[in-house]
Amino acid sequence: MAVKRRDRLINITSFLLEHPNHPVTAKSFIEKYGCAKSSLSKDIKIIRHNFAVRGIGRVHTQVGATGGVTYTPKVSPKRTKAIISSIIKDLNNHDRYLPGGYVYMSDILSRPYTLEQIGDVIATQYLDKPVDKVLTMNGKGLIAPSVAKALGVSFIPSAHQSKISDGATINVNYFSASSHQLHNLVLPQRSLKEGSNVLIVDDYLKEGSTINGIINLIKAFHCKLAGIAILADGSNGHLNFDHPYQSLIRINPNEGQIKASFGNLFDKKNN
Amino acid sequence: MAVKRRDRLINITSFLLEHPNHPVTAKSFIEKYGCAKSSLSKDIKIIRHNFAVRGIGRVHTQVGATGGVTYTPKVSPKRTKAIISSIIKDLNNHDRYLPGGYVYMSDILSRPYTLEQIGDVIATQYLDKPVDKVLTMNGKGLIAPSVAKALGVSFIPSAHQSKISDGATINVNYFSASSHQLHNLVLPQRSLKEGSNVLIVDDYLKEGSTINGIINLIKAFHCKLAGIAILADGSNGHLNFDHPYQSLIRINPNEGQIKASFGNLFDKKNN
Numbered sequence: 091m092a093v094k095r096r097d098r099l100i101n102i103t104s105f106l107l108e109h110p111n112h113p114v115t116a117k118s119f120i121e122k123y124g125c126a127k128s129s130l131s132k133d134i135k136i137i138r139h140n141f142a143v144r145g146i147g148r149v150h151t152q153v154g155a156t157g158g159v160t161y162t163p164k165v166s167p168k169r170t171k172a173i174i175s176s177i178i179k180d181l182n183n184h185d186r187y188l189p190g191g192y193v194y195m196s197d198i199l200s201r202p203y204t205l206e207q208i209g210d211v212i213a214t215q216y217l218d219k220p221v222d223k224v225l226t227m228n229g230k231g232l233i234a235p236s237v238a239k240a241l242g243v244s245f246i247p248s249a250h251q252s253k254i255s256d257g258a259t260i261n262v263n264y265f266s267a268s269s270h271q272l273h274n275l276v277l278p279q280r281s282l283k284e285g286s287n288v289l290i291v292d293d294y295l296k297e298g299s300t301i302n303g304i305i306n307l308i309k310a311f312h313c314k315l316a317g318i319a320i321l322a323d324g325s326n327g328h329l330n331f332d333h334p335y336q337s338l339i340r341i342n343p344n345e346g347q348i349k350a351s352f353g354n355l356f357d358k359k360n361n
Numbered sequence: 362m363a364v365k366r367r368d369r370l371i372n373i374t375s376f377l378l379e380h381p382n383h384p385v386t387a388k389s390f391i392e393k394y395g396c397a398k399s400s401l402s403k404d405i406k407i408i409r410h411n412f413a414v415r416g417i418g419r420v421h422t423q424v425g426a427t428g429g430v431t432y433t434p435k436v437s438p439k440r441t442k443a444i445i446s447s448i449i450k451d452l453n454n455h456d457r458y459l460p461g462g463y464v465y466m467s468d469i470l471s472r473p474y475t476l477e478q479i480g481d482v483i484a485t486q487y488l489d490k491p492v493d494k495v496l497t498m499n500g501k502g503l504i505a506p507s508v509a510k511a512l513g514v515s516f517i518p519s520a521h522q523s524k525i526s527d528g529a530t531i532n533v534n535y536f537s538a539s540s541h542q543l544h545n546l547v548l549p550q551r552s553l554k555e556g557s558n559v560l561i562v563d564d565y566l567k568e569g570s571t572i573n574g575i576i577n578l579i580k581a582f583h584c585k586l587a588g589i590a591i592l593a594d595g596s597n598g599h600l601n602f603d604h605p606y607q608s609l610i611r612i613n614p615n616e617g618q619i620k621a622s623f624g625n626l627f628d629k630k631n632n
Contacts, residue, residue: 099374
């Protein structure tokens, strides 16, 4: 029995939102819903227009025999600013200052919906660049799964120690400026293919030594660095990796108070 | 200008899927879309029926002055079986056996869509129980954010070591049977309120010592244990916590091969 337009719109919207950056053939939708090609085209047109108006993403249609539909989260500049503003407000309003120039923000990073918004905003910056994998630091980068979802790829967390279930691993060492110690970084050998384009995602940047460690790990896997995305930049802008990084928020913790503001993503040169 | 039904259906579907277990007032939808109450009621009815037919969740409407709409992911038994079957097939088909009775499954846990499906399946088991927080072991429980999202709560990962950005922490020790070592478990003091109902989520169960450590941590915070949900149970069923646990998958790793099968969730006594 043919599925009604109203139900097709609900089904296709659900499917696209759950499968960002995964092309699905028009044929499979047509077979599933028992509708004419022209009806499906109209459905897609309605959804494309709706997503565009709401500033949440683009629905791309490829014509021809391999014709397919792909939803790509693309947060409009206006929505990006609104999302980041709200996080900045939260960071500035609370008693989040910790000794040593650190900021308590675990609660923000434990709200699933906020994580998804951050993921969509970061993914939007890498839409036209090749990204095969999102790499993060174990237990810190809770935003990595959201970024990976929005980009339609998978993610891997590197750890300080290997686990029994990792199998063979590749390890690098790096010197941490803040702890004055040598640290180990580990990734399962089979988790990352040679030649992959790897996007580094981290929640907080301070001395940059962990990022440098991860960059070395990417080299050890013979992979390419696709970018570095940071939620909150507490480095005072003094850092200089081999590769530029993008931050959503700048943090200036001074004695007993925090000043959070828009990150370098919003700087003029980036717009 | 009033929003057309087709666009309302797309908007409301998106909103509900993104905000599981968050009641939203009918009034706010009516104001947003400039439609009559009866039109909105019909929209909700269409969406409720659609979600029910697809076996993905229930849309609950509360009438009256505080009337609201809530979407609760509720995976039907049939869909639950299909989702878990597909993971079992994947686990059995590949060269995943690791020495010591462990199984490589990091790749499965790095696919955002699979994580969301697992999250919805686990959340479905705790629909009628009070859960305020999802707690997991840092870097292991990548399914915790998905479970938390589906339940509409936040999650926290406990770690072996405190981080600078944790602020004050509460610590417990536990003895690990597999490593014959004493381990430390840490949670930021402000991450968990006294009296909260805490659901423990972990990806792999072997000796159970980590779970026992987390249970002690929950006691140290004067919180209540709402349940223990395990993706893959490799314990051979010999474990006995103070509280029953639910597993989605059983794993029997023998010399050089793995046998994955349905977990205790599918046992007759649980149905």
